[in-house]
Amino acid sequence: MNKEEYLLIARDVVNQDTRVNYQYKGEIRGGYLQLLGNNRRSEAKFAFVGTNANQEITTLHTKSGKDFWRAIYGDGKDKVVRPADD
Numbered sequence: 001m002n003k004e005e006y007l008l009i010a011r012d013v014v015n016q017d018t019r020v021n022y023q024y025k026g027e028i029r030g031g032y033l034q035l036l037g038n039n040r041r042s043e044a045k046f047a048f049v050g051t052n053a054n055q056e057i058t059t060l061h062t063k064s065g066k067d068f069w070r071a072i073y074g075d076g077k078d079k080v081v082r083p084a085d086d
Contacts, residue, residue, distance in 0.1 A: 010060040013049045019084040022050075022072045030055060030084060031072070036062065044068075044079075 001009075017034040034047040044065030050058050063071065070076040 006060060007057065009047075010049045010057045013047050013060070014051075014057065017047075018081060020072060020082060021084045024050070027053065029053065033068065033081070 013034045014032045017032050020031050020033060021028050022031050023029070030051050032049040032051075036045045036047055038044055046063050046065065046068045047060070048063050048068060048071075049060050052058050065079065066076040069078055
């Protein structure tokens with residue numbers, strides 16, 4: 001994947017999916033998630049786009065549900081999506 005494809009996919013997630021807030025290095029940041037589906041064990045898999053304080057895309061990757069929940073909420077068992085208020 002080249003950088004143009006990377007940004008195209010990331011922008012698609014940002015424009016069409018759910019915004020969440022998460023803590024990163026002591027500050028609250030905005031991220032975006034897209035449910036990609038479930039595996040054979042009914043475990044969710046997400047695309048996640050992270051942004052910086054200026055809302056610029058800083059990362060795009062896929063995460064298992066457990067890794068996503070742990071990264072966002074600090075608990076792999078907290079499986080509630082809490083959309084950002086803003």
